[in-house]
Amino acid sequence: MYTIKEVAKLMDVSEHTLRFWAKSGLFPNIKRNENNIRQFSEHDLGWVKIVKCLRSVGTDNKSIKRYVDLCLIGDSTIPERYGIIKATRIKALQQMEELKKQLELLDYKENYYEELIKNNQLDKFNPVNELQTSAV
Amino acid sequence: MYTIKEVAKLMDVSEHTLRFWAKSGLFPNIKRNENNIRQFSEHDLGWVKIVKCLRSVGTDNKSIKRYVDLCLIGDSTIPERYGIIKATRIKALQQMEELKKQLELLDYKENYYEELIKNNQLDKFNPVNELQTSAV
DNA sequence: ACTTGACTGAGAGTAGCTCTCAAGGGGTAA
DNA sequence: TTACCCCTTGAGAGCTACTCTCAGTCAAGT
Numbered sequence: 001m002y003t004i005k006e007v008a009k010l011m012d013v014s015e016h017t018l019r020f021w022a023k024s025g026l027f028p029n030i031k032r033n034e035n036n037i038r039q040f041s042e043h044d045l046g047w048v049k050i051v052k053c054l055r056s057v058g059t060d061n062k063s064i065k066r067y068v069d070l071c072l073i074g075d076s077t078i079p080e081r082y083g084i085i086k087a088t089r090i091k092a093l094q095q096m097e098e099l100k101k102q103l104e105l106l107d108y109k110e111n112y113y114e115e116l117i118k119n120n121q122l123d124k125f126n127p128v129n130e131l132q133t134s135a136v
Numbered sequence: 137m138y139t140i141k142e143v144a145k146l147m148d149v150s151e152h153t154l155r156f157w158a159k160s161g162l163f164p165n166i167k168r169n170e171n172n173i174r175q176f177s178e179h180d181l182g183w184v185k186i187v188k189c190l191r192s193v194g195t196d197n198k199s200i201k202r203y204v205d206l207c208l209i210g211d212s213t214i215p216e217r218y219g220i221i222k223a224t225r226i227k228a229l230q231q232m233e234e235l236k237k238q239l240e241l242l243d244y245k246e247n248y249y250e251e252l253i254k255n256n257q258l259d260k261f262n263p264v265n266e267l268q269t270s271a272v
Numbered sequence: 273a274c275t276t277g278a279c280t281g282a283g284a285g286t287a288g289c290t291c292t293c294a295a296g297g298g299g300t301a302a
Numbered sequence: 303t304t305a306c307c308c309c310t311t312g313a314g315a316g317c318t319a320c321t322c323t324c325a326g327t328c329a330a331g332t
Contacts (some may be wrong), residue, residue, distance in 0.1 A: 003310080004309095004310075005309075014290075015310090017288085017289065017290085019311090019312085020288075020289065024288095035296090035297060035298080035310080035311095036297095036310085036311070037297090037309085038310085049241070050241070053238045053242065055288095056235070056238050060287075061288070062287095075252075078249060078252055078253060081249060082246070082249035082250070082252075082253060085242060085245045085246050085249060086246055089242040089243065089246055092235060092242060095235060096235055096236075099192070099193075099228060099231060099232055099235065100232075102192050102193060102228060103229070105186070106189065106221060106228060107225065109186075110218070110222055110225055113214060113218035113221060116211075116214055117214060117215065117218060120214065139278075141278070150320090151279090152320075152322070153321080155281085156319075156320065156321090160319095171279080171280095171327085171328060171329080172279080172280070172327090172328090173278080173279060173280080174279085174280095196318075196319085197319070
Protein backbone atom coordinates (compact mmCIF):
# COMPACT_ATOMS: atom_id res chain seq x y z
CA MET A 1 0.00 0.00 0.00
CA TYR A 2 1.27 3.45 -0.99
CA THR A 3 0.36 6.96 0.07
CA ILE A 4 -0.28 9.55 -2.61
CA LYS A 5 3.18 10.98 -2.00
CA GLU A 6 4.84 7.64 -2.63
CA VAL A 7 2.84 7.09 -5.79
CA ALA A 8 3.79 10.58 -6.96
CA LYS A 9 7.46 9.74 -6.55
CA LEU A 10 7.22 6.21 -7.98
CA MET A 11 5.23 7.21 -11.05
CA ASP A 12 6.68 10.67 -11.54
CA VAL A 13 3.30 12.40 -11.44
CA SER A 14 2.58 15.26 -9.02
CA GLU A 15 0.32 14.69 -6.01
CA HIS A 16 -1.92 17.45 -7.29
CA THR A 17 -2.32 15.69 -10.60
CA LEU A 18 -3.00 12.35 -8.94
CA ARG A 19 -5.77 13.94 -6.83
CA PHE A 20 -7.12 15.65 -9.91
CA TRP A 21 -7.17 12.37 -11.83
CA ALA A 22 -8.75 10.60 -8.89
CA LYS A 23 -11.46 13.25 -8.60
CA SER A 24 -12.08 12.95 -12.33
CA GLY A 25 -12.84 9.26 -11.88
CA LEU A 26 -9.75 8.03 -13.70
CA PHE A 27 -8.91 5.55 -10.94
CA PRO A 28 -11.74 3.26 -9.85
CA ASN A 29 -12.30 2.96 -6.11
CA ILE A 30 -9.04 3.92 -4.47
CA LYS A 31 -9.30 2.64 -0.89
CA ARG A 32 -9.03 5.01 2.07
CA ASN A 33 -7.79 4.16 5.53
CA GLU A 34 -9.61 5.06 8.75
CA ASN A 35 -8.25 8.63 8.51
CA ASN A 36 -9.61 9.14 5.02
CA ILE A 37 -6.12 8.84 3.52
CA ARG A 38 -5.90 7.27 0.05
CA GLN A 39 -4.09 3.92 -0.03
CA PHE A 40 -2.90 2.89 -3.47
CA SER A 41 -2.44 -0.84 -4.05
CA GLU A 42 -0.16 -2.40 -6.67
CA HIS A 43 -3.27 -2.84 -8.76
CA ASP A 44 -3.99 0.87 -8.47
CA LEU A 45 -0.48 1.62 -9.71
CA GLY A 46 -1.47 -0.23 -12.88
CA TRP A 47 -4.29 2.26 -13.33
CA VAL A 48 -1.95 5.18 -12.79
CA LYS A 49 0.34 3.67 -15.40
CA ILE A 50 -2.29 3.32 -18.10
CA VAL A 51 -3.78 6.76 -17.36
CA LYS A 52 -0.33 8.27 -17.59
CA CYS A 53 0.26 6.44 -20.84
CA LEU A 54 -2.99 7.62 -22.42
CA ARG A 55 -2.43 11.20 -21.22
CA SER A 56 1.11 11.24 -22.56
CA VAL A 57 -0.12 10.64 -26.09
CA GLY A 58 -2.72 13.39 -25.73
CA THR A 59 -5.89 11.45 -24.93
CA ASP A 60 -8.25 13.82 -23.11
CA ASN A 61 -9.46 12.98 -19.64
CA LYS A 62 -13.02 12.38 -20.75
CA SER A 63 -11.91 9.67 -23.16
CA ILE A 64 -9.70 8.12 -20.51
CA LYS A 65 -12.68 8.02 -18.17
CA ARG A 66 -14.63 6.30 -20.91
CA TYR A 67 -11.92 3.65 -21.20
CA VAL A 68 -11.79 3.15 -17.45
CA ASP A 69 -15.56 2.84 -17.26
CA LEU A 70 -15.52 0.27 -20.06
CA CYS A 71 -13.00 -1.77 -18.11
CA LEU A 72 -15.31 -1.75 -15.11
CA ILE A 73 -18.31 -2.91 -17.11
CA GLY A 74 -16.62 -6.19 -17.99
CA ASP A 75 -15.72 -8.46 -20.86
CA SER A 76 -18.54 -7.30 -23.12
CA THR A 77 -16.59 -4.08 -23.72
CA ILE A 78 -13.38 -5.77 -24.83
CA PRO A 79 -13.86 -4.98 -28.52
CA GLU A 80 -14.33 -1.26 -27.82
CA ARG A 81 -11.37 -1.21 -25.45
CA TYR A 82 -9.28 -2.96 -28.08
CA GLY A 83 -10.28 -0.29 -30.59
CA ILE A 84 -9.28 2.48 -28.22
CA ILE A 85 -5.86 0.95 -27.55
CA LYS A 86 -5.26 0.30 -31.23
CA ALA A 87 -6.16 3.88 -32.16
CA THR A 88 -4.02 5.22 -29.35
CA ARG A 89 -1.07 3.18 -30.54
CA ILE A 90 -1.42 4.58 -34.03
CA LYS A 91 -1.57 8.07 -32.58
CA ALA A 92 1.60 7.37 -30.61
CA LEU A 93 3.36 6.17 -33.77
CA GLN A 94 2.35 9.36 -35.56
CA GLN A 95 3.69 11.41 -32.69
CA MET A 96 6.93 9.48 -32.95
CA GLU A 97 7.22 10.43 -36.62
CA GLU A 98 6.45 14.05 -35.86
CA LEU A 99 9.01 14.09 -33.08
CA LYS A 100 11.62 12.62 -35.40
CA LYS A 101 10.95 15.39 -37.90
CA GLN A 102 11.29 18.06 -35.24
CA LEU A 103 14.49 16.43 -34.03
CA GLU A 104 15.94 16.74 -37.52
CA LEU A 105 15.27 20.47 -37.45
CA LEU A 106 16.84 20.77 -34.01
CA ASP A 107 19.87 18.78 -35.17
CA TYR A 108 20.25 21.06 -38.14
CA LYS A 109 20.01 24.19 -35.99
CA GLU A 110 22.43 22.82 -33.43
CA ASN A 111 25.03 22.10 -36.12
CA TYR A 112 24.41 25.47 -37.65
CA TYR A 113 25.08 27.27 -34.39
CA GLU A 114 28.12 25.11 -33.73
CA GLU A 115 29.62 26.16 -37.04
CA LEU A 116 28.81 29.77 -36.32
CA ILE A 117 30.47 29.64 -32.93
CA LYS A 118 33.51 27.83 -34.27
CA ASN A 119 33.99 30.48 -36.95
CA ASN A 120 33.41 33.28 -34.49
CA GLN A 121 36.12 31.94 -32.21
CA LEU A 122 38.55 31.86 -35.10
CA ASP A 123 37.61 35.47 -35.66
CA LYS A 124 39.04 36.32 -32.30
CA PHE A 125 42.43 35.92 -33.88
CA ASN A 126 41.27 37.72 -36.97
CA PRO A 127 41.19 41.50 -36.96
CA VAL A 128 38.29 41.56 -39.45
CA ASN A 129 35.53 40.17 -37.24
CA GLU A 130 32.68 42.55 -37.73
CA LEU A 131 30.57 40.69 -40.23
CA GLN A 132 27.07 40.19 -38.95
CA THR A 133 25.24 37.10 -40.11
CA SER A 134 22.17 37.27 -37.89
CA ALA A 135 20.67 34.02 -39.10
CA VAL A 136 18.10 32.28 -36.91
CA MET B 137 3.32 35.74 -50.07
CA TYR B 138 0.71 33.74 -48.19
CA THR B 139 -2.47 34.65 -46.35
CA ILE B 140 -3.02 33.33 -42.87
CA LYS B 141 -5.36 30.71 -44.28
CA GLU B 142 -2.72 29.39 -46.66
CA VAL B 143 -0.12 29.27 -43.91
CA ALA B 144 -2.58 27.41 -41.69
CA LYS B 145 -3.02 24.78 -44.36
CA LEU B 146 0.65 24.58 -45.35
CA MET B 147 1.95 24.31 -41.80
CA ASP B 148 -0.97 22.43 -40.29
CA VAL B 149 -1.62 25.01 -37.59
CA SER B 150 -5.02 26.65 -37.09
CA GLU B 151 -5.56 30.26 -38.14
CA HIS B 152 -6.59 31.02 -34.56
CA THR B 153 -3.32 29.68 -33.26
CA LEU B 154 -1.30 31.58 -35.86
CA ARG B 155 -3.02 34.83 -34.83
CA PHE B 156 -2.46 33.95 -31.20
CA TRP B 157 1.22 33.30 -31.82
CA ALA B 158 1.52 36.49 -33.84
CA LYS B 159 -0.12 38.52 -31.08
CA SER B 160 2.23 36.91 -28.57
CA GLY B 161 5.18 38.24 -30.55
CA LEU B 162 6.39 34.84 -31.73
CA PHE B 163 6.74 36.04 -35.33
CA PRO B 164 8.73 39.23 -35.79
CA ASN B 165 7.15 41.87 -38.03
CA ILE B 166 4.71 40.05 -40.24
CA LYS B 167 3.95 42.46 -43.09
CA ARG B 168 0.39 43.65 -43.77
CA ASN B 169 -1.02 44.73 -47.09
CA GLU B 170 -3.00 47.92 -47.64
CA ASN B 171 -6.11 46.22 -46.20
CA ASN B 172 -4.39 45.27 -42.98
CA ILE B 173 -4.18 41.63 -44.04
CA ARG B 174 -1.16 39.67 -42.84
CA GLN B 175 1.18 38.58 -45.66
CA PHE B 176 3.52 35.76 -44.69
CA SER B 177 6.74 35.51 -46.68
CA GLU B 178 8.82 32.35 -47.15
CA HIS B 179 11.05 33.73 -44.42
CA ASP B 180 8.03 34.03 -42.11
CA LEU B 181 7.22 30.37 -42.80
CA GLY B 182 10.61 29.60 -41.30
CA TRP B 183 9.52 31.32 -38.11
CA VAL B 184 6.28 29.38 -38.06
CA LYS B 185 8.31 26.21 -38.48
CA ILE B 186 10.66 26.86 -35.59
CA VAL B 187 7.86 28.06 -33.31
CA LYS B 188 5.88 24.94 -34.14
CA CYS B 189 8.95 22.82 -33.45
CA LEU B 190 9.63 24.40 -30.07
CA ARG B 191 5.95 24.19 -29.08
CA SER B 192 5.74 20.55 -30.09
CA VAL B 193 8.41 19.61 -27.58
CA GLY B 194 6.62 21.56 -24.85
CA THR B 195 8.54 24.84 -24.78
CA ASP B 196 6.27 27.51 -23.33
CA ASN B 197 5.41 30.58 -25.33
CA LYS B 198 7.36 32.90 -23.09
CA SER B 199 10.56 30.95 -23.70
CA ILE B 200 9.87 30.87 -27.42
CA LYS B 201 9.45 34.64 -27.36
CA ARG B 202 12.77 34.86 -25.56
CA TYR B 203 14.41 32.83 -28.33
CA VAL B 204 12.83 34.94 -31.05
CA ASP B 205 13.90 38.14 -29.33
CA LEU B 206 17.46 36.82 -29.05
CA CYS B 207 17.47 36.15 -32.78
CA LEU B 208 16.45 39.74 -33.43
CA ILE B 209 19.18 41.16 -31.23
CA GLY B 210 21.90 39.73 -33.44
CA ASP B 211 25.03 37.62 -33.42
CA SER B 212 25.98 38.46 -29.85
CA THR B 213 23.19 36.13 -28.67
CA ILE B 214 24.35 33.12 -30.64
CA PRO B 215 25.79 31.27 -27.61
CA GLU B 216 22.52 31.60 -25.68
CA ARG B 217 20.47 30.54 -28.70
CA TYR B 218 22.78 27.58 -29.16
CA GLY B 219 22.17 26.61 -25.54
CA ILE B 220 18.40 26.81 -25.98
CA ILE B 221 18.46 24.63 -29.08
CA LYS B 222 20.79 22.09 -27.45
CA ALA B 223 18.59 21.86 -24.36
CA THR B 224 15.49 21.56 -26.51
CA ARG B 225 17.06 18.74 -28.50
CA ILE B 226 17.86 16.85 -25.31
CA LYS B 227 14.27 17.36 -24.15
CA ALA B 228 13.04 15.99 -27.46
CA LEU B 229 15.26 12.92 -27.12
CA GLN B 230 13.87 12.30 -23.64
CA GLN B 231 10.35 12.59 -24.99
CA MET B 232 11.27 10.06 -27.64
CA GLU B 233 12.39 7.60 -24.97
CA GLU B 234 9.24 8.20 -22.97
CA LEU B 235 7.10 7.69 -26.05
CA LYS B 236 8.91 4.43 -26.82
CA LYS B 237 8.15 3.20 -23.33
CA GLN B 238 4.49 4.09 -23.65
CA LEU B 239 4.38 2.39 -27.04
CA GLU B 240 5.62 -0.81 -25.43
CA LEU B 241 2.73 -0.69 -22.99
CA LEU B 242 0.26 -0.05 -25.80
CA ASP B 243 1.75 -2.93 -27.81
CA TYR B 244 1.37 -5.21 -24.83
CA LYS B 245 -2.24 -4.18 -24.27
CA GLU B 246 -3.08 -4.53 -27.93
CA ASN B 247 -1.73 -8.07 -28.03
CA TYR B 248 -3.48 -8.87 -24.81
CA TYR B 249 -6.84 -7.78 -26.20
CA GLU B 250 -6.18 -9.60 -29.46
CA GLU B 251 -5.65 -12.83 -27.57
CA LEU B 252 -8.76 -12.22 -25.53
CA ILE B 253 -10.87 -11.63 -28.63
CA LYS B 254 -9.43 -14.65 -30.42
CA ASN B 255 -10.27 -16.89 -27.47
CA ASN B 256 -13.71 -15.41 -27.14
CA GLN B 257 -14.45 -16.14 -30.77
CA LEU B 258 -13.42 -19.76 -30.31
CA ASP B 259 -15.81 -19.84 -27.38
CA LYS B 260 -18.67 -19.23 -29.75
CA PHE B 261 -18.25 -22.83 -30.78
CA ASN B 262 -17.72 -23.91 -27.22
CA PRO B 263 -20.71 -24.40 -24.95
CA VAL B 264 -18.69 -23.46 -21.85
CA ASN B 265 -18.09 -19.78 -22.54
CA GLU B 266 -19.08 -18.05 -19.35
CA LEU B 267 -15.70 -17.47 -17.78
CA GLN B 268 -15.20 -13.80 -17.02
CA THR B 269 -11.67 -12.49 -17.10
CA SER B 270 -12.29 -8.74 -16.75
CA ALA B 271 -8.66 -7.76 -17.00
CA VAL B 272 -7.83 -4.23 -18.03
C1' DA C 273 -26.94 47.04 -54.83
C1' DC C 274 -26.32 42.83 -52.84
C1' DT C 275 -24.17 38.74 -51.54
C1' DT C 276 -20.26 35.99 -50.54
C1' DG C 277 -16.10 35.05 -48.54
C1' DA C 278 -11.71 36.21 -46.29
C1' DC C 279 -9.92 38.74 -42.88
C1' DT C 280 -9.77 41.62 -38.50
C1' DG C 281 -9.51 42.28 -33.12
C1' DA C 282 -11.82 41.68 -28.78
C1' DG C 283 -13.11 38.80 -25.67
C1' DA C 284 -15.48 34.67 -23.66
C1' DG C 285 -14.86 29.77 -22.83
C1' DT C 286 -12.21 25.44 -22.09
C1' DA C 287 -8.94 21.65 -20.57
C1' DG C 288 -5.83 20.26 -17.58
C1' DC C 289 -3.33 21.13 -14.59
C1' DT C 290 -0.89 23.90 -10.67
C1' DC C 291 -0.87 26.12 -6.58
C1' DT C 292 -2.55 28.08 -2.20
C1' DC C 293 -5.11 27.63 1.73
C1' DA C 294 -7.18 26.30 6.09
C1' DA C 295 -8.22 22.36 8.66
C1' DG C 296 -7.19 18.13 10.85
C1' DG C 297 -4.76 13.76 12.21
C1' DG C 298 -0.56 11.19 13.98
C1' DG C 299 4.05 10.92 15.96
C1' DT C 300 7.89 12.45 18.58
C1' DA C 301 10.03 15.57 22.19
C1' DA C 302 10.17 18.30 26.32
C1' DT D 303 0.11 17.62 28.36
C1' DT D 304 1.48 20.66 25.14
C1' DA D 305 4.17 21.91 21.36
C1' DC D 306 5.82 21.06 17.04
C1' DC D 307 6.27 18.92 12.66
C1' DC D 308 4.92 16.52 8.75
C1' DC D 309 1.43 14.54 5.97
C1' DT D 310 -2.96 14.57 4.21
C1' DT D 311 -7.52 16.43 2.92
C1' DG D 312 -11.02 19.24 -0.18
C1' DA D 313 -12.21 23.61 -2.00
C1' DG D 314 -11.21 26.83 -4.92
C1' DA D 315 -8.31 30.43 -7.23
C1' DG D 316 -5.00 31.03 -10.96
C1' DC D 317 -2.53 29.85 -15.09
C1' DT D 318 -1.27 28.54 -19.99
C1' DA D 319 -2.34 27.93 -24.43
C1' DC D 320 -5.31 27.55 -27.00
C1' DT D 321 -10.24 27.50 -29.21
C1' DC D 322 -14.20 29.55 -30.49
C1' DT D 323 -17.73 33.17 -31.22
C1' DC D 324 -18.94 37.48 -32.69
C1' DA D 325 -19.45 41.86 -34.81
C1' DG D 326 -17.38 44.46 -38.12
C1' DT D 327 -14.46 45.72 -42.47
C1' DC D 328 -13.27 45.22 -47.08
C1' DA D 329 -13.06 43.63 -52.02
C1' DA D 330 -14.74 41.00 -55.66
C1' DG D 331 -18.33 38.78 -58.20
C1' DT D 332 -23.44 38.76 -60.16
